[in-house]
Each structure stands twice: as structure tokens, then as C-alpha cells.
Amino acid sequence: MILKGEIVLSILKLDAGGIPQGWVNAEEATKHYAEKSVLWTLGEPIIQMRGGISRASGFQSLIELHSIIAIRGTAKINLFDVVPVITKHKLFKRDRGLCAYCGDAIHENQAEAEHIIPNSRGGKYSWMNLVISCRPCNQHKGNRTPEQAGMDLLYTPYMPSLYEDMILKGRNILADQMDFLAANLPKNSRLLDAYIREVN
Template identity: 45%
Template sequence: MSVIPRILKLDAGGLPVEWVDWREAVSLYFTDKIAWEAGTEKILLRGGRSRDTGIRSELSIDSIIAVRDRSHRFARNLVPTLTRRELFHRDGGLCMYCGTHLSFSQMQIEHVVPRSKGGEHAWRNVVSTCEPCNRYKDDRTPEQAGMKLLALPYEPNLAEWLILANRRILADQQAFLERLAPRRVRVAS
């Protein structure tokens, strides 16, 4: 059995809200809450056969749906919670000092400006790092340790967070969300 991809839910104004599974999408279709569709991918769901006709039921749902409900209130100024998993995805599984590819279990959270020196535990002050780089940097700033960041830490917006949150994102969903993500130059100088 193939895995059914998650559906990108938008508010009626076109702002992304969240990922929903196919069951919730079907419920939105049947309760007539779909305002419009925006995807190029269609997901065909097949049900059982009618006892009377023998015809199998089918429903085609879009990969991107805009919904008439109060979803938009959740999308305003949402900053994703800083978790180890989200940081790992934001930084692409790399140590931001040496560029080593890390497994999730190897990744450590490193505060660019150490907390002991007033650095916050916030998106713009944390990066993924390997254990040797984290140990070497210790309780110093990168400048004090003579280390350079490969990319600057940033706070992802909702579109970026939705991209990070779905490992099985469809091409049309990715393209839609990328248009809403700011163009960033992350390379540290």
C-alpha cells in the first residue's frame, strides 16, 4: 500500500496554515469547507463497492486546499517552536562550523552567543553542531574561538517551517511554499 501524502491546508486568503492528513481533507470536502484548490497534484482515494451497483467509490482530492473556516487566525506571525528536530531540519543535518553531516542522534544544539554571556535560546542564536566543534568552541563566541559559521542562524517563517515539517512534500506543495519563503543568503562572511 502506498503512503498517502499530507495535504497543504491554506486559509481562504491563500496563507498556509498546516498539513492535514487525507482523512481531515475528506471531511473538509464533505462538509463543503473547501473554498478553492491550488495544487497540480490530485490524490485519488478509493473506497468500497456499492452493494446496489457494484461501483467502487472514488474521491479525488487536491494536494493544496484553501478552507473556509477560522484557520487564518493560527497563521498570523507564527514562529515555530524551537526544538532539536526542527533545528536539525533547518540546518540540513550539518554542523554549522565544520560542515560534517550529522545523524539526528549526533547533533548538538550550540548557542552562537553562549547563554552565560547573555545569548538567548532562540532561533537566531542556535545552530546544529557536532560534538567536537561544540566542545572546542566551549563557552566562547565563534570569534573568540577562531571559528566561522558556515551559515547564519535564522528564524523560519510559517512557509519555511511547513517545508521543514513534511519529509514527503509533493513538488507542487514545495513550489507553493517556496514562493512564500523569503529569499535568504545564509552564508556567513
Template identity: 45%
Template structure:
């Protein structure tokens, strides 16, 4: 995971990009507890095999301010699916990505915006039953409140293979939320 020099997350990077940052001396500091060990070829002169240990969390000395502090992550179907844990937020049915539908809590026809706080994952049956009504009008309750993820939450949603130290680092930056609806 790449951070800016101030410790704010920037993006997920591949190990090849991390190696390039190490060799161009752009690493400001490291924060991970896990090392990724890379082995190269053997030196023709010494016969010693090259090795590089890169950290799982690196801060860089460049202008990596891709994300501002208050940036709203793009609302995409994939991120919504991950935010809602692959569940229909009306009935609790476990959904596959292909069967998930995006449902506007306050319908767009009634002035509801297309934003994080007004969309939830839903199954086809609940989406059809709710139709063009609010949950109250349809007699339906949300299992959790929709919310706008911050950058740390978005990075957790965007990567399925997060190392334990990366997860712990991002969780410290994510707000504590009580998503249960009243």
C-alpha cells in the same frame, strides 16, 4: 496542505481530514496540480465504485487562522536539525539526528538568547571546542547564518514527503535568503 481562505498556509493534514472537509463543503478553492485519487466501495444499487479526487493544496472556508502572519515557529531540536540540513554549521560534518547538538552562537552565560537567530546544529567535537566562547573567541567560522524560519519554511521543514506542487507553493512564500556567512 491546508490553507486559510486568504491563501496562507495553516497546517499539514491527513487525507482523511481533507475528505471530511470536502464532504462538509468547507473547501473554498484548490491550488494544487496533483490530485490524490481515493476509491471506496461499490454501490449496492448501481454497482458503481465510489471515487473522490482531492487536491494536494486546499483552502478552507472556516476560521483556520492557526498561524498568524508573524508567528515564530517553535524552536525544537527536530526543526533546527532540518533547518541546518543535518550539518554541523562549524565544520560541515553530516550529522545524524541522534548525534546533533544544539549550540548557542553567543553562549547563554554571556547573555545569548535561546532563539532561532542564536542557535545552530553542531557536532560534539565543535561544540566541545567552542565551549563557552563566541565563535570569534574560539577562532571558528559559521558556514551559514542562523535565521528564524517563517511559516512557509517551517511547513517545508515539518514534512519529509512534500509533493512538488506543495513545495513550489511554499517556496513562493519563503523569503530568499543568503545564509552564507561573511
């Protein structure tokens, strides 16, 4: 990852068609530049990587890394068909840090990944059956469904799209990276609502 002061930054890597492939660190991005596999870039240069001194020219090599890079080739699998990996961090960001039952804002360290239909009742560990909950609500609900516990869900769980997943797993996303990803979000995305509120 790229250190800019105290902030850790990442570079958004796309395939030749502009489809996100993931977040890469400075070393991985520099390798793509050195191999001349970077087809095009977006955004501003965010860091300069300095190499050795050229015997021929006597100058030190310098590569400017942009915040978004597109690499030759396309993915071997269609990432639009891949179910995003679930992590508690991504669930927390998807659900905007709000308990699904009481609506209180929770610190990420205090948030719990809660099965809507309990695991013991056949509930799956899936995007559609998981929400973020505070500990008191999670304990009160226990091994019951929301209906049995008399607890209404305040929002509906959903499986993130590829672009939403890139936002959920990214940290310290730069403005131009966020603009690129937000431009491809579904129109009903909660993340798009949050992005629009942030820029306005």
C-alpha cells in the same frame, strides 16, 4: 498521514486566501471534503478515500484528495506574526545538515542544537541563537562564545518565514506542494537556493 507505498505523505492545508495553515492527514482532509468546506484545490489527486454504500444510489462513496486544499474562512490569528516553533529537526533542515563551525555534513541523529551564546551566559533558545553542530565542535566550543573559542560561524542563523517553516516541518513534500511553497519564499532564502539547485 497518507501511505503511498513506504512513503508517508501529507496534504497542505490553506485558508481561503491561500495562506498555509499546516499539514493534515487523509482523515482530516476527508472531513473537510465531506463537510463541503474545501473551496479549491491545487495539485494532482494523490489518494482516493472510499466510504459506505449509498442507499439511494447503491454506489460506494468516493472522495479524491488533492495534495493542496484551501478551506473556507481565514485564520483567527495572523500566522505571519507567529514565531515558528523550534525543533531540532527543523534546525537541521534549516542549516542543511551542516555543522556551523567545521562545515561537515552530519547525520540528523548525530547533530546537536548548539547555543551560539551559551545558555549560562544569557543566550536564548531562539532561532537567532541556535545552529546545528557536530559533537566534536560542540564539545570544543563548550561554555564559550565562538569568539572566545576561536571558532567562526560558517553561516548566519535566521528565523524562518511562514512558508519556510511549512517546508521545514513537512516530510516527503510532493513536487506541487514544494512548487507552491517555494513560489512564496523570500528571495534570499537558503531553502529557495536548495530548491533551485534541485529542480535544475
